[in-house]
Amino acid sequence: MLKKFIWAFVIMIGIVVVGIAGYAYYLYDSVKDTANDIHEPIDPEREKEQPKPKVDDKNAPQPISILLLGVDERENDQGRSDTMIVMTVNPEKKSMYMFNIPRDSRTEIIGKGIDDKINHAYAFGGTKMAVETVENFLDIPINYYIKVNMESFQDIVDAVGGVTVDNRLAFSDNGFSYPKGQIQLENGEKALTYVRMRKQDHRGDLGRNERQRQVIKGVIDKGARVSSISKFDNILDVISDNVKTNMTFSEMKDIQANYKDARKDLKTFEVDARGTNINGIFYFIVSEEERNSISERLKEHLEINSSNASTEEDAA
Template identity: 60%
Template structure:
């Protein structure tokens, strides 16, 4: 249960950073907010080498509303230990279609780790080579380009949810978890309640799949809340959380362009699950995704990204 709780926290943290990134652009209306935002954007900026990617024929242009993709990494980093990306969420955004696709890659998925020359659990890529290796491994696994990554430390979870003033979700299953009673229907959650809501797994008939659905509910709620103009009053809290817990290859100019040109896509989100089966190889548990399943996902994403 402790491991599950940690992993779910990280899953919820990740996409919360997109809410913060989108919210950044609203601060341009006043100088003091603009200065704070640019300082934070500079502090969290951590570029990676994209020259090795062969998944795109041309450079994307956010000002022209080219479809883009994100890899959101939830990591557990401690002093002297890089940690692992126990949560990996892929998002593709097509502003012309005004749609977004979002799904999680199970952390135990067995695949080739690019740069290691061997197969392993996909979340080990971060332990071996950080964000760079994670991006390249996911690109290889899905056969699509990953344009941007956002890495969030697990410590940001409660702060992100609380910084945006809590979130509201539509709960499909009444249950108890972490000392909270969650009824069916609309539920308001603060940081602690969001964690409890998301980590429940054993009491859900759908198991991990149900847990993943609740993770994505909160992710969407954070994005929606973070993109609201009302967030201007909460920027100090959001920026403080981002600065200490987030890294991304997004530049400030790209953040502004995404806020301006891609916001309409946030209201139409398609979610799905990566289907597979669990097995043990040499005594180690792996999640095996068939080539047929991967090909179906790749075709869906390439169409959404408008890649031939």
């Protein structure tokens, strides 16, 4: 089902991280109004206690971390974050890391006091609990979040004119054929089917996660070429209806200006997790060794150390 995937994340990644560029000048007011519409702080008190990195210093902008949440929110239903992607961006090194946290990863749900699947944190306590649970899981601060309700992916892929991916597994599904190697996903429907497929991939969710990241990278690369965006007004409408973030319009502009070169070195990796059943419920178990390894890798990229890495729980 569509709700299980990251689709509309590409909207904000493509526009915020790689840049509004020339269109921003032409559609400045529209972009600003949309940015104001989607702005939603995690928690005012948290913002005071845990200041964001300086992104406005063009000479020395600080590394940042972003949590991408893909949720399915319906009327009278909080929904769950069926996709959780962490990105770190280091402007000095001009590099980005991006990886999925398996949604079934068993961990402590911060603020709930129980161990459960990490994607349940959003259902229990919304964005704040999801962010704080990820911070605890990885032992790094999360500076920004981008939350998207999954109803708009196809329009975005269509707007950038399709994307190119490097397919590791030849398969056919839903009337489309996907040969192994570099292939073009010409439209949103074909891209949707590409990422949705899971049963033919022995890696299951892990294989699906990899294809998600491929499509995100494809949109980043394509979105960086402003001439490829043919339906900018439509994109803004979709963002306004489906996206929330604690980035302000000013921060978006600064990130676009000072961090855009990092997209040229985007590294992705997979969390090593093993599946198991506990009391009849399936979980992914991420070992302490694996979590520590990922944490140290991210801290190095964010230029922080263990003594500086604080979570909301620590601040409280």
